[in-house]
Amino acid sequence: MELLNPEPYLVQMYEFISDKWIQYLIKKATPISNAPPPPTPEATPRSAAYAWLRDEDIDEIPLSLRIEHITGLHVRGQEASTDLQIASYVSGGHVANHVDSLGEGNDPRGDRVTTFLIYVSKICNLQL
Secondary structure: OEEEEOOOOEEEOOOOOOHHHHHHHHHHHHHHOEOOOOOOOOOOOEOEEEEEEOHHHHOOOOHHHHHHHHHOOOOOOOOOOOOEEEEEEOOOOOEOOOOOOOOOOOOOOOOOOOOOOOOOOOOOOOOO
């Protein structure tokens, strides 16, 4: 694990999930992937195909449990977090900078506490 920034806390982990788990997630997500939505003024521009999986959709791998052990956050179940989002970007694909919000509460950032990203391919020249 590599500390990238102490405040806000940002770490990078290597080999968080196995190649077998990666292939399983791709197999589950591919048949239900949807093209990105058409651009609208209120939407974040994206260029990926998306699929959403619940814990019960990927019951062969305890991914949410592993995330809980590492972060100390409760992420399993519909009351705890959103479904797992699988995004497949083509070469040169992108998502614009944005703040995740579920649109509830008085906080303009919404009620999301954290985002946990898992890259399943090599990322070259990552700069923060």
